[in-house]
Amino acid sequence: MRDTEYKGINTQIRVAETKLFSREDYEKMLRAEGLRGALDVLKGTDYYFDEQEVLHTKNFDQFLMARLQTVYDELFEMTPNREVVEIYTLRYSYHNLKVLLKQKLKEVDLEHLLIPIGKESISTLRNLVKTEQSEILDPIIVEAVQHALEDYKTFERIEAIDVYMDTYYYKHIRAIADELNNATISKVVDVMIDLDNLSTVIRSLNQQKSRSFLHTVLSSSGSIAKQAIIDAADQGKGALSELYLSQPYAKELDAILGDSRAEINPMMLDRIIEEIIDELMDEGKYQAFGPMPVVAYIFAIEKEVTNIRLILVGKDNQIDDQILRERMRPIYGS
Incomplete structure (x- = not known):
């Protein structure tokens, strides 16, 4: 690029x-x-x-x-x-796959939840869910559907559909960022994934979820290794705070992570995450090039x-x- x-x-x-x-x-x-x-x-x-x-x-x-x-x-x-735009439209494609997979597995009508946004048409996604194969779609999307259906055949966990689609969405945008090889785009993707992982792990800790649950729901596509996040979560909020407060966006997070004794309000954390991403966008919107x-x-x-x-x-x-x-x-x- x-x-x-x-x-x-x-x-x-x-x-x-x-x-x-x-x-x-x-x-x-x-x-x-x-x-x-x-x-x-x-x-x-x-x-x-x-x-x-x-x-x-x-x-x-x-x-x-x-x-x-x-x-x-x-x-x-x-x-x-076009891949720059696809980083954002893929969210709708993976949402549509969640809907189509649940329709297939539970035999319910969820057509009203489909959103016709993205490079991949709903008919193409529908055919993938039906046949579990596609010569048109990116192999990452195909793999996501195949693994989700395989998991359901084995465990019948309908909730796993959401987990598979979310983690593969991040895997997909990471692949796009790597292909584009643009430092700014890579930074945006890093921030998106790292902070979503933080929000997920805080909610999981509050709900006393297991280590194996974190292995399942956290993305391994960010700049902070998934294993490092899980190990820090095991050691408590102090270790998790230390891990994230070493990141470029640490200043904004300090208000909520700085005091290792205080409980973290997930809604307040999400608000701060929004502000961090908003600030990142403010930095870039006036660039003449790129x-x-x-x-x-x-x-x-x-x-x-x-x-x-x-x-x-x-x-x-x-x-x-x-x-x-x-x-x-x-x-x-x-």
């Missing part, structure tokens, strides 16, 4: 950023009178919907995901290295969809505006 390849697209990204929701836009939605008022704020934006249908069905995801799908389709066309402005824009549009969904659901359920503000993800440019 050559960073200079991104000079043209980064100019286009700057234009696209001007359409992202500002703090003022969110405030208009928050102050709006009910769900209808919040939807009125969305009129004239790139979120297209039938107002009467949405008011009747309350199916916000249909038009929110349609907007996200359009953005990803455009980015796939624009980006010199893929980071694209990555930062993807991060921003994903957060925008999350925030809009939160406000619409909140308005529909008459949740106080201040509570919604507190639950919102960081706002782009703020």
